[in-house]
Amino acid sequence: MRLKVLRFDPAKGERRYDAFDVTSEPGMTVLDALFAVQNDLDDSLAFRYACRGAVCGSCAMLIDRVPRLACRTQVARLLEGADRVDLKPYPAITDGEPWDPKQEILVEPLPHLRVLKDLVVDMEKFFDCYRAVEPVLKPAHEVPEREYRMDGETVRELERYTNCILCGACVGACPINAENTEYLGPAALAKLYRFHIDTREAGDDSRLLLADKPSGWWGCKFHTNCKRVCPKGVPPNLAIGSARRRLTEMGSQPPEPDEEE
Ligand code: SF4
Ligand code: FES
Numbered sequence: 106m107r108l109k110v111l112r113f114d115p116a117k118g119e120r121r122y123d124a125f126d127v128t129s130e131p132g133m134t135v136l137d138a139l140f141a142v143q144n145d146l147d148d149s150l151a152f153r154y155a156c157r158g159a160v161c162g163s164c165a166m167l168i169d170r171v172p173r174l175a176c177r178t179q180v181a182r183l184l185e186g187a188d189r190v191d192l193k194p195y196p197a198i199t200d201g202e203p204w205d206p207k208q209e210i211l212v213e214p215l216p217h218l219r220v221l222k223d224l225v226v227d228m229e230k231f232f233d234c235y236r237a238v239e240p241v242l243k244p245a246h247e248v249p250e251r252e253y254r255m256d257g258e259t260v261r262e263l264e265r266y267t268n269c270i271l272c273g274a275c276v277g278a279c280p281i282n283a284e285n286t287e288y289l290g291p292a293a294l295a296k297l298y299r300f301h302i303d304t305r306e307a308g309d310d311s312r313l314l315l316a317d318k319p320s321g322w323w324g325c326k327f328h329t330n331c332k333r334v335c336p337k338g339v340p341p342n343l344a345i346g347s348a349r350r351r352l353t354e355m356g357s358q359p360p361e362p363d364e365e366e
Pocket of ligand 1: 162268269270272273274275295335336337338
């Protein structure tokens with residue numbers, strides 16, 4: 106099996122594709138294949154990982170032109186064409202190196218973030234957007250002596266969003282993030298919605314106003330790439346749709362197409 110990897114050398118500012126032939130093992134993941142390259146073929150290859158179990162979110166990258174977690178993407182399934190994901194096109198998946206998906210696995214860094222080296226991207230921009238939505242619980246009521254009580258339906262709705270592992274795959278897959286560097290992006294908006302629906306907060310819609318702007322709720326065009334690539338099944342598109350419906354009820358208007366913030 107051949108791994109075709111987009112390299113970036115920050116010292117020289119050079120980009121190039123390197124091909125590595127790796128022996129495929131049963132159950133081998135793309136992360137395992139990258140380790141095989143690093144251990145046996147080129148120890149200068151840089152990539153990020155931590156848990157190796159789809160928990161930490163640090164190994165998201167573009168694999169066969171789809172943002173995925175390298176640690177849970179199996180090489181054999183990719184070569185069989187079993188893990189196909191159809192995405193609304195955007196430049197990172199339409200422009201670039203051709204490859205043979207039956208023989209090769211194409212590995213590139215997560216789009217829309219600055220590349221530091223090879224497959225390692227700078228997550229600062231991602232976390233700037235995350236911090237902008239003030240992602241901490243702000244209890245509005247007196248803290249109860251024992252636990253907060255929530256009904257099952259509320260908990261289930263919250264869990265859809267608390268499952269996010271901040272991998273950035275949705276941002277890497279978002280055509281709006283591709284064209285608008287100010288856009289908060291699906292992960293931050295889903296996080297904001299998660300606190301909006303948390304019954305421990307005030308429930309007064311003040312959270313929603315944090316992103317009531319063209320680069321927030323109103324920037325989305327519902328391509329739904331975010332939901333399709335999320336390894337945890339988080340639906341940022343549903344959060345955005347619900348937030349927009351509520352803002353519309355409150356009298357907020359979608360901005361004009363060329364409106365400045
Ligand atoms: S919403 Fe999904 S894809 Fe986006 S950062 Fe969270 S876990 Fe990753
Ligand atoms: S290494 Fe932690 S999610 Fe892949």
